[in-house]
Amino acid sequence: MSLPLASSTLLARIAVEEPVTSHPVAPPLFQTSTFWAETPGCFAAMATQARHPAFYTRYGNPTTRAFEDAVAALEGGEAALATASGMAAIMVAILDVVGRGDHVVAQEVLYGGTVGWLRNLAPYLGIDVTFVDQRDPDAFRSAIRSTTRLLVLETPSNPMMRLTDLRAVTAIARARGVVTLVDNTIASPINQQPLSLGADLVVHSATKYIGGHSDLSAGILVGSAERIKSASDKACLFGATLDPFAAWLALRGLRTLPLRVERHNATAITVARYLSVHPAVAAVHYPGLAQHPEHALARDQMSGFGGVLSFEVGGGLAGGEAVVAGLCHAHRSASFGSFSTLVVHPAAMWAGMMTSEQLAASGLPAGLVRLGVGLEEPSDIIADLQGALNGMPACR
Ligand SMILES: Cc1ncc(COP(=O)(O)O)c(C=O)c1O
Incomplete structure (x- = not known):
């Protein structure tokens, strides 16, 4: 006859028995650091x-x-x-x-x-x-x-x-x-x-x-x-x-990557086209635009052009900073690929890591703004950009 187990021993032996017939639709999380063997x-x-x-x-x-x-x-x-x-x-x-x-x-x-x-x-x-x-x-x-x-x-x-x-x-x-x-x-x-x-x-x-x-x-x-x-x-x-x-x-x-990327691709080209005719924008860098210097190569090796683009505004560091500061919905955040539109001013970010000579040698335009478009309604992203570029932020 086996002796009753102490509570500490009982707890150490807790296990979820997997029913032989179970087929979870969502793959389970094996949140364990180690596995044991029968023999x-x-x-x-x-x-x-x-x-x-x-x-x-x-x-x-x-x-x-x-x-x-x-x-x-x-x-x-x-x-x-x-x-x-x-x-x-x-x-x-x-x-x-x-x-x-x-x-x-x-x-x-x-x-x-x-x-x-x-x-x-x-x-x-x-x-x-x-x-x-x-x-x-x-x-x-x-x-x-x-x-x-x-x-x-x-x-x-x-x-x-x-x-x-x-x-x-x-x-x-x-x-x-x-x-x-x-x-x-x-x-x-x-x-x-x-x-x-x-x-x-x-x-x-x-x-x-x-x-x-x-x-x-x-x-x-x-x-x-x-x-x-x-x-x-x-x-x-x-x-x-x-x-x-x-x-x-x-x-x-x-699981939703193909759907999300399809939306990122469609929004980014819409935003890039909008920016490319805005009078305050000196240049737009997006491989999906026909005027991108490597657009033909992009068409050859990519099946979509992605959700990241950058654009240049005048006024140097202060000009870039003003646009980024004027955005109401985009998050000022050092990433991309999110459900939310994320924006950075690369020269301001790099200025902390480089001398002004290194920054100038890097060829990075001071007024460059990088946008990782999110999954929001494209017209809302454009309205946010319009407010920031026209000096009339949508939230003020
Ligand atoms: C193109 C690219 N590669 C690699 C990395 C590094 O990835 P992680 O931040 O996950 O280490 C980043 C991060 O921003 C990135 O943008």
Whole structure:
């Protein structure tokens, strides 16, 4: 006869029995840090299987795996690795391919955190980096050396919305045995699939469009099963893998991604067309506009042009600041890909990080405003912009 269990022991053994016939429509959240095995043999099998989805959450978790498999399918990749942030995915991808003594070629305009990593951390780790103009495939060709292992690309790039010719640049890299990593965050997997254009690895800040609700931080790396297995081994050692709750939120966001992106695309082109004829706007940067210098390339490699655009107003820093200050509905916030329209004044943001000489050398116009259009009614977004541009904010 077994003795009654103490309350502490009872609580330690609480489990939800899964009915054999249960088929939840929404994938359940496995909010557990670890999994147990029926027998020592099963435990040994769990512990030794590569990327086991239910052994120890840092190595694998069924909720996280469902999120990884969904993004891999969207990007047309064999496998994916979810990470704690977009920057974690970028770091894991770089350090899986390059080490001390290796060389990286990166485009000059990349997300600021990626530039910071390549400029500040890479030299510390003995990795040499050359930056080139993303618009010129020959610049990549000329920069490749015998020690070059990786090209780091981002298209469209933030905040000037310049494009990289993915077919041309990845073909150059492939011919020289160099791996290509593409940050596809701004386009989203709905508008662009870099693997189908020749890239080896694709990375996303899932904090943006994939999550879509401004409520999580996550990253994801997609590629061949072999590359992802190797990157995943590193990510486990770095402790950079994703928490299951964030994976569950990301999976929930992902289900509406095609619908949201369709709306972001439609709103952004409407807003870009409105801005392009406004007398206070000197230039609009959006690859969907016919006057964008790489519009033909955008039509070739993207199926939609995304929800991020930037525009220039006169009056330098003060001019940009006045427009951003005059917006009543858009949130002044350093992100995009949200249900809400998010706006930043990049020169003001960068001014705190750079000298005025560095800022001038960066080529960033002082009056540039970046807009990540949200899911609001397009006419409301335009009315908000109109009030700010005409100096008559809609809320005053
Ligand atoms: C294009 C791009 N890549 C990567 C990142 C980094 O992502 P996270 O903030 O999730 O680390 C960002 C963040 O803004 C981004 O805009």
